[in-house]
Amino acid sequence: MSDNIYEIAKMMQNKNILQEDLNEAINLITGHFQKKYTNKIYDVLQHKQQEFTNNPNEHVKLLNALKPFMPETQRPNIDKTINMLIMFDTINSIKSEINPNQNKNISSPNFEKRVSSSSLNMRSKDSAIHEDGIYEFDNKCLQQESFKKKENNFVNELFLIFIMLCR
Amino acid sequence: MLMDILQVIIECNIDTEKEKKMSSLGKIKYRLPMINSYVLEIPESALPKIQALSNVKSIYKTTHITAQMHSARKIVKASYAHKNGFSGKDIGIAILDTGVGPIEDLRFPKNRIIAFKDFVNNKSEAYDDNGHGTHVAGIAAGNGFLSNGKYMGIAPEANIIGIKVLDEFGKGNSVDVLAGIQWMIDNKEKYNIKIANLSVGTPDNGINDPLVKAAEIAWENGIVVNVAAGNNGPNPNTITSPGISKKVITVGSADDNQKVQIWDDTLVNFSGRGPTSECIVKPDLVAPGSNIISCLSPTPNQHKLKNKEFNIISQNYLQLSGTSMSTPIISGSIALLIQKYPDLKPDDIKYMLKKSVDNLNYPKNQQGWGLINIEKLLSQEAYHVR
Numbered sequence: 028m029s030d031n032i033y034e035i036a037k038m039m040q041n042k043n044i045l046q047e048d049l050n051e052a053i054n055l056i057t058g059h060f061q062k063k064y065t066n067k068i069y070d071v072l073q074h075k076q077q078e079f080t081n082n083p084n085e086h087v088k089l090l091n092a093l094k095p096f097m098p099e100t101q102r103p104n105i106d107k108t109i110n111m112l113i114m115f116d117t118i119n120s121i122k123s124e125i126n127p128n129q130n131k132n133i134s135s136p137n138f139e140k141r142v143s144s145s146s147l148n149m150r151s152k153d154s155a156i157h158e159d160g161i162y163e164f165d166n167k168c169l170q171q172e173s174f175k176k177k178e179n180n181f182v183n184e185l186f187l188i189f190i191m192l193c194r
Numbered sequence: 195m196l197m198d199i200l201q202v203i204i205e206c207n208i209d210t211e212k213e214k215k216m217s218s219l220g221k222i223k224y225r226l227p228m229i230n231s232y233v234l235e236i237p238e239s240a241l242p243k244i245q246a247l248s249n250v251k252s253i254y255k256t257t258h259i260t261a262q263m264h265s266a267r268k269i270v271k272a273s274y275a276h277k278n279g280f281s282g283k284d285i286g287i288a289i290l291d292t293g294v295g296p297i298e299d300l301r302f303p304k305n306r307i308i309a310f311k312d313f314v315n316n317k318s319e320a321y322d323d324n325g326h327g328t329h330v331a332g333i334a335a336g337n338g339f340l341s342n343g344k345y346m347g348i349a350p351e352a353n354i355i356g357i358k359v360l361d362e363f364g365k366g367n368s369v370d371v372l373a374g375i376q377w378m379i380d381n382k383e384k385y386n387i388k389i390a391n392l393s394v395g396t397p398d399n400g401i402n403d404p405l406v407k408a409a410e411i412a413w414e415n416g417i418v419v420n421v422a423a424g425n426n427g428p429n430p431n432t433i434t435s436p437g438i439s440k441k442v443i444t445v446g447s448a449d450d451n452q453k454v455q456i457w458d459d460t461l462v463n464f465s466g467r468g469p470t471s472e473c474i475v476k477p478d479l480v481a482p483g484s485n486i487i488s489c490l491s492p493t494p495n496q497h498k499l500k501n502k503e504f505n506i507i508s509q510n511y512l513q514l515s516g517t518s519m520s521t522p523i524i525s526g527s528i529a530l531l532i533q534k535y536p537d538l539k540p541d542d543i544k545y546m547l548k549k550s551v552d553n554l555n556y557p558k559n560q561q562g563w564g565l566i567n568i569e570k571l572l573s574q575e576a577y578h579v580r
Contacts, residue, residue: 153545155545155548156545156579157440159440159441160440160441160541160544161541161544161545161548161579162440162441162474162475162478163474163475163558164473164474164475165468165469165473165474165475165558165559168469168473169473172473
């Protein structure tokens, strides 16, 4: 028993062995996150990307049409541009699925109900009158929230681009 | 082994089939059709089974409510109302609070405590074992009977409907406030309830808080809901719930720059400030909230009396501070307005309040539109915004 403990202690002092252990631990963690998250995200991205490749937007169609007429040395650049456009479409599509409300205008609802002309005039003059109540928005707060949302969206986009490029 | 019993609010459609299943798991304490919810008392172990029931949209745990006591004793040009014959006569103001004591200022010459409902101790006769609710009621509708009019409230002929949802310590559960609001809606025609005064608050739980929803339903049922902004100021985003609702009237304190005693704390700059998490400016307006003198309940919290936490004035009145005291000033003002223009809807009234203030030049999220001016309020023509 004491010999075994001695062997173990000696092993722990060996930097190479420790390095191997650390690498193995990191690989395990990376593997776990890859399996649980990034592989799945990548599969979704791949699927979406394939959809946009099979059903390209107008810009991609135009570039594909132009490609045969371009010098051969320029065609790889066209391909790169097409891939980038498809990537942007893919990311925008994912974005709109994550934030379905991001384009809603919360500060100026449309008044669709029929109203008397006096109340309609009042509403058009006073920003406190809303369809769902009488209140004021704090514009500074709205701007900050809008900026935060944009920031979050930007981070999400960067993350998705990172995933797509890492494969 | 003792089981922990929880009170939870279950949001789901009201139906008998579901009630049978819920009854097998616990006890249905309240039905709240106004917000499609039940209040259940269940052992904690039954919570997963409730969650597994079909069509359960949300489950909320009950939150604790504290009364917000402030004293503020300035009548904001209320004398204009009295000179022009406005007194809030026959307009019902529901006071959801610690109760309402049978004080002379509300009972003589005519008993204006026309209804009382107790969700804490189930008593039938009007009482207040804390004192806060009576003080609030006195600000809104006291006639100063015991002070020869010196400590008269804003609408001295309005009727009071006492709904006790807080205990003798001024604390309670949100479920009792919800039940109080449900009862108020169910009885609004019977007692001509036009105004609800909620000088109560709970930490901001977001706009999906059942308290917020209930307050908004009451509003949509034609009851003007006035809620205290809370005493957690002066930082931003300190408005308490249901004062965070964009619909209701949230009232802050105009004069919180003085050091005052509120419950066990000495506070300054206490009035809650907005904006809310929805970026709504709050409070909507302000009224005096520091050192207000109003009626003393015959049976106030004896513990507090012994500790002299109440500043008793002339035996029958006491002095308190907080946004709790600002709120009934607005409630009373609205009673005066409704007496003059009975056809106004809640949104109309809120808009007219916007037009009836004095700018204190404080930041918007401190003063809202400004300080209530009753003379301006009653001098203007009726506006109908819808």
